Amino acid sequence: VQRRWRSLWSRRAARDTRHQPDVQPPVDETADTVHQRFVEAAQWQAAQQRAQMEARCGPAASWPRLSETLTGPRHPHVCQSCGVAAPPPADSIALPDTDDPADPRTTTAVVRLVARERRPPWGVYAWQECDSEDAPEPVVVMLCTDCSARLILPHPRLYRRLPQHVPFVGIMALCLDCTWREGVRCTHPQTQANGGSGLELDQAPPIEVHVRARYGRGGFLTLYPRPVCACAGRHPASAPDEHRP
């Protein structure tokens, strides 16, 4: 999963250029300083893009929200723009039941999970809406691959695609038949979105990986190998009606 940067100025190269005393690396570049430069360049570029977007679309506070402007059906498996329905594919990438990170089967599964998160197959995915300062909010829109390609990039507001099996109330498999679900929202008063302390969820621990990729496109990635298996507030429609107000 980790890929080291090959430094443009490896120490050996610097040693071998003794006949060219002026040719010296600007600093003793390591993978981290190279990465840092890409991060800074990306931040600068993001600020430029934001300024351009504000010049074109007005101040960020006035940017529209897809969660309000899209008129399609609201369901965890349905695109809110075109209405196409696509339940998530059966999970074919399973981690072996061992905790040993050196197990080659674990490595293979993690590499496949990373590949799927970075280039997911066609489907309907959750996009988290951000506020005018680009901070994520507890709001999602479900979009098919075609509609997200058409809507997300040109949209001035920032949206982030959520990883598979992310613990996010309202759109999890557990939520489908829960009476607290309203479209793609959880209306339980204990959720953070509704001013509560958050619902207790039970899930296998996530895996943090650091992906090194070219042009500063790498970064930390959180993988959720298994779906949330329990929610403290869950109330299936088939259960006796005692918790609903």
Ligand SMILES: [Zn+2]
């Ligand atoms: Zn669509």
